[in-house]
Amino acid sequence: MREGTGLRLQCPPVILFRALAPCIAAVMALMLALFFGCAPSGAVKQGSPRLMSAQIAAAGDGTEAGQRVELRLQFSAELAEGALDAALGDLVITLNGKELDREALAVALGLEGGNATALLLTITPAEGAGGPASAHYFALYDGALKVSARADDGALPHLLSAKDPSACAQLPEAIEAQVPSGLRIETQGGSKGSPADGTRASCTFRVTNAPNIRVMAFVELSPGGERIKLHNHEFSNYSEDAPDGFTALLAQEAVTLLGEEYLVEQSGDTIVITHDRPVEGEVLAPRVIEGVKGDG
Numbered sequence: 001m002r003e004g005t006g007l008r009l010q011c012p013p014v015i016l017f018r019a020l021a022p023c024i025a026a027v028m029a030l031m032l033a034l035f036f037g038c039a040p041s042g043a044v045k046q047g048s049p050r051l052m053s054a055q056i057a058a059a060g061d062g063t064e065a066g067q068r069v070e071l072r073l074q075f076s077a078e079l080a081e082g083a084l085d086a087a088l089g090d091l092v093i094t095l096n097g098k099e100l101d102r103e104a105l106a107v108a109l110g111l112e113g114g115n116a117t118a119l120l121l122t123i124t125p126a127e128g129a130g131g132p133a134s135a136h137y138f139a140l141y142d143g144a145l146k147v148s149a150r151a152d153d154g155a156l157p158h159l160l161s162a163k164d165p166s167a168c169a170q171l172p173e174a175i176e177a178q179v180p181s182g183l184r185i186e187t188q189g190g191s192k193g194s195p196a197d198g199t200r201a202s203c204t205f206r207v208t209n210a211p212n213i214r215v216m217a218f219v220e221l222s223p224g225g226e227r228i229k230l231h232n233h234e235f236s237n238y239s240e241d242a243p244d245g246f247t248a249l250l251a252q253e254a255v256t257l258l259g260e261e262y263l264v265e266q267s268g269d270t271i272v273i274t275h276d277r278p279v280e281g282e283v284l285a286p287r288v289i290e291g292v293k294g295d296g
Contacts, residue, residue, distance in 0.1 A: 024086035040083060041157035042168030048170040049075035049117070049161055054292050056145070056177040060212035064130045067138050067213050069123040069179055071147065075169055078116040078162035084109045086158035091171075093121075094146045104129040104136040116162055119169075121147065140215035147171075176293040181232055182212035183246070183288050185219070193275060193282035202274040203284035207250060210242030218289040219250065221258075221273065222282070227289065228253045243269045 053074045060067040088109050093100055100107060106126040113117035125138040147173040149156055154219075159169040190203035203221075211217050217230040230253055251266035254273060258264065265272045273284055 002102065011092065029135075040160065040165060041086075042073040042160045042164075042166050043157070044153060044170050045162065045164065045167040047077065047164060048167045049077040049079055049159075050159075051075050051171050051175075054175045054177070054291075056179065056292055058180045058182065058213045058215075060182060060214075062212055064138055064214075065125055069140070069145075069213070070123040071123075071145070071175070072112065073119040073121065073175070074170075075117050079111060079119060080160040080162045080165065081111050081116070082095060083158040083160060084111075084114060087156055090150055090156040090158050091121075092146075092148050092150050095140060096142045096144045097146075101136070102126060104138055116145045119159070138214055140179050140213065143181070143215040145177045145179055146174055148174035172240035178218070178290045178293075179213065179215050180290040181215050181217035181230075181288075182209060183217040183219070183230070184209035185205070185286060185288060187286065188270070192282055195278040195280055198278055200275045200278050201282035201284050202272065203286055204270065204272045205286050207243040207247040207269045219286055220289050221254075222284050222288050226257055228257055249270060258291070 034295045051073055055072045055074075056069070057072070058067075058069045088107065092105060093107075095101075100123075104126055106124050108122050108124075110120050110122070112120055126136070129136045129138050137244055151157070154170045154172040156169045156171055160168070161167040179227060184207070186206045186208050188204040188206060191199055191201060193199060193201035211230070211232040213232075215232060219228040219230070220226070221228065228250065230250060247266055247269045251264050251271050254262075254271070257272070261276055263272075263274045265274075273286075275282060275284075
């Protein structure tokens with residue numbers, strides 16, 4: 001007498017694989033998307049969000065970790081936030097003509113809170129960037145930041161429209177900007193050069209805020225004229241006595257640039273620059289050079 005009267009169903013391996021193949025494919029696709037950054041992409045269409053304007057800002061607290069640069073990109077329509085990590089790969093970001101040093105600089109994309117038309121590109125110290133111990137600083141040097149689309153037509157395939165997932169955003173032209181150092185000056189007065197009455201061009205200005213970002217600061221002394229370039233690598237040196245300490249450095253650099261033709265006097269946070277002879281119509285109007293190219 002044979003034991004066991006239950007019915008056993010056997011499924012051959014080939015049949016089982018065929019039955020599970022769609023599920024396996026779906027799981028594999030999901031794993032690829034997670035591990036290799038695969039994401040939905042779109043194309044430039046008539047309703048694609050297009051860049052309207054750009055602004056750049058920076059801030060720091062005098063520490064390596066406390067530095068931050070933010071480029072705000074305003075688009076013409078709302079953006080979807082689902083594929084922002086992949087969208088970072090659609091951009092070419094260079095600093096002083098070279099790709100960013102990702103061991104020192106961390107870059108991220110995000111939407112501005114409550115405003116889905118504004119994309120924020122932030123640059124902060126990368127993990128481990130902190131000076132001699134790692135041989136990597138959050139150092140922006142000349143601070144010439146350029147952001148452009150990797151595609152020739154300006155398409156950003158992974159930066160999608162919130163209303164039409166098949167449409168992507170477009171960055172038609174490269175954005176060029178001078179990263180703000182945090183340096184702020186305030187003009188107190190001055191005089192225009194006039195040989196007729198013997199008046200020499202002069203200006204008086206105060207340093208109201210010393211740089212707080214590790215980047216060069218540029219001060220233009222007259223419209224389209226000479227520019228003082230200030231090395232601010234060791235920004236922390238000016239935290240205790242800023243802005244007076246930085247004003248002294250600025251005055252020294254002005255003397256080096258202008259030579260004996262101009263008299264440069266510094267007292268506390270104030271600098272007075274005077275030409276040694278009257279020049280018709282000469283105006284000294286110092287200003288800090290920063291911001292997005294074309295903003296003036």
